[in-house]
Amino acid sequence: MNFCNLCGNKLNFIIPEDDDRERFVCEDCGHIHYQNPRIIVGTLPIYEDKVLLCKRAIEPRHGLWTLPGGFMENGESTHEGAIRETQEEACANVELLGIYSLYNLAHINQVHLFFRANLLDLNYAAGIESLEVELFTEDQIPWQEIAFIPVTETLKLYFQDRTHNIFPMHSAEILIDPNTKKSETNYY
Numbered sequence: 001m002n003f004c005n006l007c008g009n010k011l012n013f014i015i016p017e018d019d020d021r022e023r024f025v026c027e028d029c030g031h032i033h034y035q036n037p038r039i040i041v042g043t044l045p046i047y048e049d050k051v052l053l054c055k056r057a058i059e060p061r062h063g064l065w066t067l068p069g070g071f072m073e074n075g076e077s078t079h080e081g082a083i084r085e086t087q088e089e090a091c092a093n094v095e096l097l098g099i100y101s102l103y104n105l106a107h108i109n110q111v112h113l114f115f116r117a118n119l120l121d122l123n124y125a126a127g128i129e130s131l132e133v134e135l136f137t138e139d140q141i142p143w144q145e146i147a148f149i150p151v152t153e154t155l156k157l158y159f160q161d162r163t164h165n166i167f168p169m170h171s172a173e174i175l176i177d178p179n180t181k182k183s184e185t186n187y188y
């Protein structure tokens, strides 16, 4: 951020009075531009013994597989966002079963939230952001070609929980070592 979106003047990255961290503050009008994490909402659509994955048609991770999901919009609930993203990316009709997994990715200022969902029919298709949409059994999951860590983790949890048929909510933080780029997922 360089310029104030209220008055167009220059921003300084400073600690405002009565605050404890640096913010973008307008030199002229004094407006403080707060920046907060973004929420990514998605679903784990289930049909019989299969889950629905989308092959990404967009960067990042073009060509890799993911669960349907994306940035929450202003004015919608997490439920609405998850259903909308599932419609947009997989043209899939789902019924949400409940919050299933939540990941804190503090290194990129994101929170990822997945709902377990019933896929209501087989009228799914690749949306504009997907190359392909397919149902996979556990054996068929392309584990080496999954786009994002929260998706790999959510799929692993699901196949574990399915053996007991109990699906509690899981939450974790994902840490990335800045030097080695190795990731670590710690469940709370």
Ligand SMILES: [Zn+2]
Residues within 6 Å of the ligand: 004, 005, 006, 007, 008, 009, 026, 027, 028, 029, 030, 031
């Ligand atoms: Zn300003």
